[in-house]
Amino acid sequence: MIFAVVGPSGAGKDTLLSGALAARPDLHLVRRVITRPSEAGGEDFEGVTEAEFQTRLAKDAFALTWDAHGLRYGIPRDQITGLNDVVFNGSRAALLQAVSVFPNLRVILVTAPDAVLAARLAARGRETVCDIAARLSRAAFTLPHGIAATTVVNDATPAEGIARLLAALQPVSA
DSSP states (O other): OOEEEOOTSSOOOOHHHHHHHHHHHHEEEEEOSSOGGGGGGGSSSEEEEHHHHHHOOOOOOEEEEEHHHTTEEEEGGGGTOOSSSSSEOOOOGGGHHHHHHHHHHEEEEEEHHHHHHHHHHHHHHHHHHHHHHHHHHHOOOOOOTTTOOEEOOOSOHOOOOOHHHHHHHOOOOO
16 A cells, blocks of 8 residues: 655655554555655655656656645655655645655645644744745645545644544545
């Protein structure tokens, strides 16, 4: 099964994914390739230049790519091939493309109330008040028509959020 974990900035996706991976070592987290320096912080990702990203794209090294916030993101094909229970931190805007690439994709939407998102974004110290306001305006993004998602509300302790994500990662009963 392939899971895309999506949601607005500040929802706590990286924190919940980290906790879920610690609880379930059978999960395989895709290490995204992003056109920003690796030392930029946040999740564990591979930072590359735009030229390196284009080279890999030309070599068909990515199963999925998208652009967001002036950056390029890629899901390396070799990190999903032949594996079960693969999880990647995705983009809500790229879900239609993701579903076409991964027909059995399960989408998990991690979200939180605006006040919680704003506080988390401010605590990062990476964005201005205007940047945070812009991110909050995008937080209520509607998923594309026909895309179903399991929603995980991350508005409590990290342990509670991780438990909610772990529940969402369980197989769907028939």
